[in-house]
Amino acid sequence: MSNHQNVPKATLQRYPVYLKALRKLQHLGISRIMSRELSEFVDVEPTTIRRDFSFLGSLGKQGYGYDVGSLIEIFDAHLGGSFQEKLIIVGAGNLGRALMNYNRWNHVVGEIACAFDVSADKVGNAYEIPVYPMSQLKEKLPEGCRIAILSISSNVQETVDLLVEVGIKGIVDFTHEHIQVPKGVTVKAVDVVSMIQELVFETNAMK
Amino acid sequence: MSNHQNVPKATLQRYPVYLKALRKLQHLGISRIMSRELSEFVDVEPTTIRRDFSFLGSLGKQGYGYDVGSLIEIFDAHLGGSFQEKLIIVGAGNLGRALMNYNRWNHVVGEIACAFDVSADKVGNAYEIPVYPMSQLKEKLPEGCRIAILSISSNVQETVDLLVEVGIKGIVDFTHEHIQVPKGVTVKAVDVVSMIQELVFETNAMK
DNA sequence: AATCGTTTGTGAATATGTTATCATTATGTC
DNA sequence: GACATAATGATAACATATTCACAAACGATT
The missing domain is CATH 1.10.10.10 (Winged helix-like DNA-binding domain superfamily/Winged helix DNA-binding domain)
Incomplete structure (x- = not known):
């Protein structure tokens, strides 16, 4: 077992x-x-x-x-329902905010501790979740945080490298780009476009 | 080939x-x-x-x-990059609108033709995409549309049955619920929580 | 033009994942 | 309390997917 x-x-x-x-x-x-x-x-x-x-x-x-x-x-x-994972959201744009607003997180798989964004005007609070500037990633990263949700649209690889550096072990990737990580770090790509591509391929096969 | x-x-x-x-x-x-x-x-x-x-x-x-x-x-x-798929979004809430705002769609995998929502206050236009009431699904469904993006949070199975009825063959499922479809219809679940659950499981295995 | 080095594409071998079969062990009944 | 029923869990057969190993084919070089 x-x-x-x-x-x-x-x-x-x-x-x-x-x-x-x-x-x-x-x-x-x-x-x-x-x-x-x-x-x-x-x-x-x-x-x-x-x-x-x-x-x-x-x-x-x-x-x-x-x-x-x-x-x-x-x-x-x-x-992960019982052990409270601390999650972070990286990128507080449209999608990031939609994710923060999903108040389904608590007691399902942990909670979103905070978010990070490069642009100053996103910093503050969104849906009761603090949003810090990207530059404070190291200081503000919650103790024991292993998983990050990536919802940015530029400087993707750069940001990924940063996350790896501070010890992130799993990334839920919402970008449309291809990203690279070292061994020991897992990426789960959540890409609507890829999903649709697979659907198109399969649907064509059936026709 | x-x-x-x-x-x-x-x-x-x-x-x-x-x-x-x-x-x-x-x-x-x-x-x-x-x-x-x-x-x-x-x-x-x-x-x-x-x-x-x-x-x-x-x-x-x-x-x-x-x-x-x-x-x-x-x-x-x-x-699907070349043949223009007509996609619809079902559910124009936070997530649905975030998806509509993704202006990456055109010439990548087709275009979002329109969206549907039950609540009257969502009906109208969002990011230049028409939003119709759910009741007009049959009439407003674009010709040849096979793929729907499901971003609703209630009456899920009911809505899925409706989509199947009007001929949808592929569903990109953003709901957190479990849905059932007949043979011939494909569902690709895009569930952040599930992704995180898998990450938690794997990350624990490594520790 | 012939040769060499390199990389594809594929048939065979291996590994991984799924399904069938069946002994085992629990529940519910008499 | 013993017996019949029924569904699990494990072992064995099968199917799918990955990797190995090598022949065929192309570009570069002489």
Whole structure:
């Protein structure tokens, strides 16, 4: 149990999907579920679901299924619901502010501690989150902060290097550019354009 | 060439990454590249790159490498750069408006034709893009529109069903909820929280 | 024009990820 | 309390994806 090292990438990508689906089920008043039922819900084969779950321990009971509540707790624990991550937003433009306004963060995956921006007129407070000038990154970076959300549109690589320098280990990348990081730092690109490109390709294939 | 049907999923997910990297290279004035060089740039093995490329034809020259400009053209063509996709945004709240303000759309992957929202006060124009009431979805949907960007926060599944009904084939999903679609419709979830959850999991594994 | 060095593109080998099968073990019933 | 039922979890078969290894092809050089 909890040897995260060897959880397949593909499995890892499904964990948040399971968690969301389980939340929906709980909301619907369902407290017990079998892999076969869950399968139709998330469109993943029952066997795959069971294998995915098994990496985190023996979560189910034979002849019974899984307890929705327990599953949510376990996934929450592993995916950061319980340990309060301190997140920072880098770039307080349109998108950055939209993200700050998402008041869904607390108790889901941590909280946005503060934001940074180069232009002086963005500095101050936005949606109750302090916005500091980029130059104060080192001083204002919250203790133990590992994850940054990147919502800038210029000087991208430069800023990334800066973030790496102060110890950021994971970047959620909203820029449209290609960025490079050293080993040990993970980038998750959130690019609408890329998503649409994939959709276009697939949709064409079907036609 | 161009039998999209059998391009592996994993490969497809890398295409937008290559395209972005190639654009960066072109910007840096590099007009010729070898798979080995590109490899360090995108952190994908040279052989994998060559195989990925080969699905689209024989794009390179032995003993020489690839021409950056030609590659960009080819990827553009396959990923929707040339055929003008008509996109719609469903939900004109904070996030929807941030997306509309991204004036990067034109000639990258198509254009945002219009947006829809349930609340009357959002209807009108935002950043030069018309916003129609949700009730007029059927009438105002652009001819041939296949892809919708979903940036709503309530009545999610209901809205998805509606979109499927009018013929949408691909959804870029910004909601935090779990949604279900029939076969033939593809959903790409863009969920910051999920991304962070994956990062937390991986970052913990490394520690 | 022939040779050399280099890099692509692909068939074969390996590794990774998914699905089928089944023994095991729990629940619920008589 | 023993038995039938049913769903998990693990092992084995399969499928997909990555990497190796090398022949074919191009540019550069003599």
